[in-house]
Amino acid sequence: MIGRTASERAYSRNGVLFALPWLIGFSAFFAYPILASLYFSFCNFDGVRPPQWIGLGNYRELFLEDDLFFKSLGNTLFMVAFGVPTSICFGLGIALLLNQKVKGMAIYRTVYYLPSITPVVATSILWLWLLNPQAGLINLALQHLGVANPPGWLTDPAWAKPGLILMGVWGAGGGMVIYLAALQNVPAALYEAAALDGAGMVSQFRNVTLPMITPVILFNLIMGLIGSFQYFTEAYVMTHGGPEDATLFYSLHLFNKAFFDFRMGYASAMAWVLFLVTLACAVAVFKSSIKWVYYGGDLR
């Protein structure tokens, strides 16, 4: 504050005033609820009557007594471990195909992007029928291809999560657009130089394309990670956690605790555990990214 002129002070005051609506909104609707949920996680709180402090009671029950805690965390980790890489591969694959110079490319790009702007609930209802084991198009196609016993998908505990991942691939267009933008930013000069050095298609992809778009892959990886840890809507709409808890994802279990069982405190504790797990994964990915992400101009 020392040595500032009146006009400087007025300038920063106006700045704060302009930012005030956001600051108020952030504190009231973001910071406060987050801190409150931390407090509630140490309480017996039914969401209706005042919370009572019970210390680590919720966390103890979560880790030691709730058999669905590990089951649901496992289900969610399955989606993270298999769903995220699958959608990255498909998103990138489609982007590479759509980066070719073919007539009518704008139409193809629109078509592939379209699923990702469809509301999740609508998509879910549609896929409920596509994945239907007896009357669904996917199994009818598989039968035509000679698969005698196509999977039971959402009726079979072993196939329910793969079914949901398959559905996720259909929406890979969202990531595709970002890859496409990154692909078009790779300088043509690099490809020319690589071609002069005798690099073929595969070699160009591995040594030019891939390193140049790693920042975007990192972005999609982190976003995919966060999204998958919160995997909820599809299971809420399509399976309600069944069959036999195979799609009881962590968020769905949390939701049940909060809204069926009147256990907001317990659900808050679950939310904080999820936050810490997600944070740990995100930090690990960021740490590892030093080794594999290449920002233009850096030396590797």
Next chain:
Amino acid sequence: MKRLTLWIGLIAIAGCGRVHTEGPVEVVYWTGWSGDEFKIQKQLVEKFNSTHPHIRVRIVCQFGNAGYEKVRIAIAGNATPDVMSTVWADELAGYAKRGVLLPLDELMARSGRSLEKEFTPGLRKSLRIDGKVYALAVTTNTSFIVYNKQIFRELGLDPDRPPRTVEELDRASDASVSMRKDGAIQRFGYVPNNLLTWVYVFGGRWYDPKADRVTANDPRNVAALKWMADYYRRFDSQAVRRFQSTFGNDATAQMPFFQGLISMWATGEWASAFLKRYAPDIEYGYFPLPIPKGGNPETTYCNGSVFVIPKASRHVREAWEFLNWLTSPEQVAYFCSKIGNVPPLLEVGDDPAFLSDPIMRFAVRLTRSEKAVGPPPIAIWPTYTREIARAEEAVLAGRRDPKVVLDNLQARMEKEYRRSKAELGQ
């Protein structure tokens, strides 16, 4: 000068909220009904408003499950409406025992209303919690089985003598099954589900009010689940599940019963309207859930949404005036006849308009049975019902042993019930 005008403007805006305007009292009513049912509720509200100039009811549609979940948040934030029907009978005990609902006994006595004299038995039991009435209803429901007489005739079964015992149901169902060449099921009889209700049919129960304890592993409960599991054991359980997954919604022409894919359909009073609309050519009959030896004949489980007045209501007197009017015979008769639901009022059930439709007449009879049950008055019931459904699935799909699964359910619910009672200070 500019600044002064601004201040005056701000004060004027702030003052608006506090100005007491003469005129009707506004009663906010949250309804869980949507679509056509919402439209009819709205008509009723308009009728009330035009005949009660000192009150203006504002109806707000809280569509879908989100509306029911919003209730908790509204109560926590002390921002409830004055009347709401966004509470399932299932949840009523949980709210009542938390002390957030207004007991209606005094208001009812003052208006000359009586739960015992006016309402059907199943509802009566579930609207009263710990000796006090916490809700009223404008609809009730029941479950029974509708069967296809043509299929019965083809199979050599007497189309005019539907199954009365579970053994007869088993025989009729098994006779109906036909398979495709690839092992998939083409037609089935009755696909058992809804353990919650079947337990009552088998003479079992989920909660013992005298001993105040949960009774998930009552031997009759185990017998009911065993009986259901046998259906899946007699056939390939994956095939049954695959077949079930093709079932369309009850409210569409894709419903398997309308397509002739099942010979028996566990349904409710709405069946009549749907059959007329989607399958007018099917020759059908209906029968109450068949019983085993020693079971409860004509058992039915009544759930459904109920009307409550939250304690936080700002206009209790006006809210009650509206609720009293809405649950009066004339309005209940209008609403139930329009949407094809069973009226919960005994007087309305006697109305010739309801008795003209045979299925409705049958449904009215079932809801009047003293055997009709409602949700037990325990706060954990919503959790309990979810866990019952999981246990059912673990046995039917996962082929786990019924006794083991229900013993496990018993242990978990006992613990949950203890925890809930301690939390509620009971």
